[in-house]
Amino acid sequence: MLAPARKALDSVHTSVHNVMPVGIRTYFYHENSVVQQAKPFFAVVGGATVLYLSVKWAVCIGKAVTSYCLAGPLKLGADLKKVGDWAVVTGGSDGIGKEFAFQLAQKGLNIVLIARSIDKLEGVAREITAKYNVQTKIIAIDLSKMGPHNVPQMQEELKDLNIAILVNSAGALGSIGKFLTTGSDEEVANIINLNARATVMMSRAVMPLLISKKQPNQKKYVIMVGAILGGARPAPGAAVYGATKAFMDSFAQAVHHEYKGQNICVQSFIPGATKTKMLPLSMHKSNMVPTPNEVVTASLAQLGVRSRTFGHWKHGIMLLTIMASRFHFGYSGNLPLVPQIDRVLAPVVQFKSYLAAAGALYLGYKSAQALYCLGRGVFSYALANPLHLGPDLRKVGEWAVVTGSSDGMGKEWAFQLAAKGLNVILVARNQEKTEKVAQEIRSIHKVLARTIIIDLAQISVDDVKNLQDQLRTLRIAVLVNNAGLYFPEEKFLANPVTDEKAVEMITVNITALVLITRAVLPLLIAQGSGYIVNISSLLGEKPVKGSALYAAGKTFVDYFSQSLDWEYRDKGVHVQSAMVGMVRTALLPLDHHKSPFTADAAAAIRNAIGLIGVRQRHHTHWKHALMSHLVSCLPVIDLLKK
Incomplete structure (x- = not known):
């Protein structure tokens, strides 16, 4: 059954061999060449690759057959009547x-x-x-x-x-x-x-x-x-x-x-x-x-x-x-061109041992993928800020709008945007704290700072209309939807997540973000340019045991941001999803401050600002990107495991 395929491969192999320059041919085929000597190593890698992929696909096919073909006839599902x-x-x-x-x-x-x-x-x-x-x-x-x-x-x-x-x-x-x-x-x-x-x-x-x-x-x-x-x-x-x-x-x-x-x-x-x-x-x-x-x-x-x-x-x-379509959003960890490159180069590296060829291709693919990831990491976390690759926000607009800006990360966002010469609108619910932050910004950075007091946990349509009316005459460079609620790790039904707190979390983390966006987005479209940064979280990348509601809310923010960017980028408005990991703020338990994956809040936000207009979806610090890669193989993040 394999004879025709083998004959075709041999034919291609012979054709490539005949047109290959003598120097390269000697490098590939001479018995003492490095390539020939490495064949046993590549054969081991190729064998392991074939075995791994075979087991992986066998498991996938087994699950599919069990789920879609056998579960019903064999009555594998639950007997609910019992x-x-x-x-x-x-x-x-x-x-x-x-x-x-x-x-x-x-x-x-x-x-x-x-x-x-x-x-x-x-x-x-x-x-x-x-x-x-x-x-x-x-x-x-x-x-x-x-x-x-x-x-x-x-x-x-x-x-x-x-x-x-x-x-x-x-x-x-x-x-x-x-x-x-x-x-x-x-x-x-x-x-x-x-x-x-x-x-x-x-x-x-x-x-x-x-x-x-x-x-x-x-x-x-x-x-x-x-x-x-x-x-x-x-x-x-x-x-x-x-x-x-x-x-x-x-x-x-x-x-x-x-x-x-x-x-x-x-x-x-x-x-x-x-x-x-x-x-x-x-x-x-x-x-x-x-x-x-x-x-x-x-x-x-x-x-x-x-x-x-x-x-x-x-x-x-x-x-x-x-999933196989080219409808990609942000970086998904895949390198779409590699399969095409593999198909082009496969005949060139056609060794007599097909396992060796498989091993070489697999190592090449993974090496290219690793270099691609490393290059994006260096580009994002080492070069974007020093080289000023992002836009000059002052040329886009004169104002920045920051929600949840009376404390923590929101306050830091406001200060750093003010340091870049932008006037700042602070949106929060505590009037005294928000006015104090505004006064500090005016004093330190010599820019304008205004406050708009909205309790985002009780946000209404009237609040949205009032916000839009107050912003209508301003040229806005960026909206940062930073406001969010988080409760200590616990099971979904356990305290302190009461019914009231659960609704409050959904309202602040999801509904308020959507409604604030609906207030500001039309203004950005009208002026022909602008940026929206929606603050998501590493916990939004996976289901999280011990933080089910918060993590699901951040998944919403991530997906919503990617969809919105796709819809409005042709209008000059770019919507970014900033995936935040652990940062040293008052909200983070003190025992987490010493973690090697915990970043300084100022450094994380400085990096995030540098990536405005550069990356649609990004982590706010290289430590957060590294942590994301480490947990990507987990089916669920377990915060209850001590």
């Missing part, structure tokens, strides 16, 4: 949520349907009762308005039920288009509230009930429905929706790792395009778009088997297609 009598389904009046309700009822579970439209809920409840002869309970609530006060109310409604599974399926896509054209501030905030905040609130309401009613060695289940659109890659054209789905994926994985020791299994379900009302009718004709029935069947078949799944095999192929 662990409870009820299923709670949000968004159960339509689409995938409705399909979950029907299939869970088919398995003999009674169904709690939660959605906004009581008429739709009653209709679905009647269908389920008539078809499957199970009990139903409906709870009509606008989940986009769900807050801490609704959590005890929800628990009161559900406390007497033996719940087997919670399905967080409620969500909204909103309009497709550029960020500023997809609806009002209220509509954008509602998408965040429904897709992210409601999931967190429902999980905080139901998960304690699952834990309290669970028998020893018995498992209970939670499914959080995300989406490939945004959950796997940033999604220009659906920036907010996509970022909320990235939030969901990170949050689900982190909570799963936090509570799997207590036999609470959380599945991050990331479906692709599905034939629902949300999908344009033109796409319903595609054979690669499964039905809700197929998608939900696949998800439930893998419940307890896979904690993260794309559900249907068609969505797995869809993801591979997306």
Whole structure:
């Protein structure tokens, strides 16, 4: 079977040999040449490479076969009827949520349907009762308005039920288009509230009930429905929706790792395009778009088997297609040109031992990749600032706007931007501290400094309009969305993360950032240039056990920033995602200050300012970049492990 391929390779090899200059031919083929003497070494490397890749692909294929082919027929998934009598389904009046309700009822579970439209809920409840002869309970609530006060109310409604599974399926896509054209501030905030905040609130309401009613060695289940659109890659054209789905994926994985020791299994379900009302009718004709029935069947078949799944095999192929596309954002750790270079050079380095060739190519690829990473690191962290590779911000505008600027990193951002000659707008909630910082900036740097007092934990649409009115006459060079909330490492349901604190964290870290951006971005577009720096975190690169909510919020910021930059770079506005690691501030525990990966706050921000306009996505210090590479091989970051 391999004879034709081998014959073709030999033919190419002979052709290359004949046209190769004598000196190079001698270097490659003389028995005493360095290349010939190195063949045994390359053969060992090649053999190890082939073995590693074979095992890796065998594991991937095995998982795919188990998930998409065997889980259903062999009934590998959880037997939900053995662990409870009820299923709670949000968004159960339509689409995938409705399909979950029907299939869970088919398995003999009674169904709690939660959605906004009581008429739709009653209709679905009647269908389920008539078809499957199970009990139903409906709870009509606008989940986009769900807050801490609704959590005890929800628990009161559900406390007497033996719940087997919670399905967080409620969500909204909103309009497709550029960020500023997809609806009002209220509509954008509602998408965040429904897709992210409601999931967190429902999980905080139901998960304690699952834990309290669970028998020893018995498992209970939670499914959080995300989406490939945004959950796997940033999604220009659906920036907010996509970022909320990235939030969901990170949050689900982190909570799963936090509570799997207590036999609470959380599945991050990331479906692709599905034939629902949300999908344009033109796409319903595609054979690669499964039905809700197929998608939900696949998800439930893998419940307890896979904690993260794309559900249907068609969505797995869809993801591979997306990942293989040239739709890249920032540096992903790949060197896209290397495979093409490998194909061109393979005949030239065709040794008689094909394993040796494989070893040489692999070492060459990894060496090129390492040099590429090193070059980018030197460029970013050693040359960008001294060589002034970024723009002169004073030529872009006269003002910088910094949120969360009364203390810590935000204060340092304000001081360093003022040191570059920019006037500064300080946005924070503590008037006394913010005015003090403004006075210090005026005194030290001799620039203008104004304060705008907004409690970002209670931000409203009126605050956004007021902010835009105050900034409208100013030429702004850069907006730094620095404000953020972080709580000490603990499990999702444990103190100090109360329901109120959880909502406050989502509001400050996500909603406020989006609304502030909506206030300033139109002004930058109108003036034809400008920069936005959104402060994310290394913890946003992986699910984080012990900081599920914060890390998911920073994942949102990262994906949102990449999508927004793609949408508006042609307008002269560049949006950057600054991935911050540990820095020496009052918020960082003292025992972390001595870590070799902890950077000085001033140095980190100085470097970040130097990279404005140079790198779309970057780490703020070389120590943070190094730490990112070290943790990149981990499935989850564990902050609870002492």
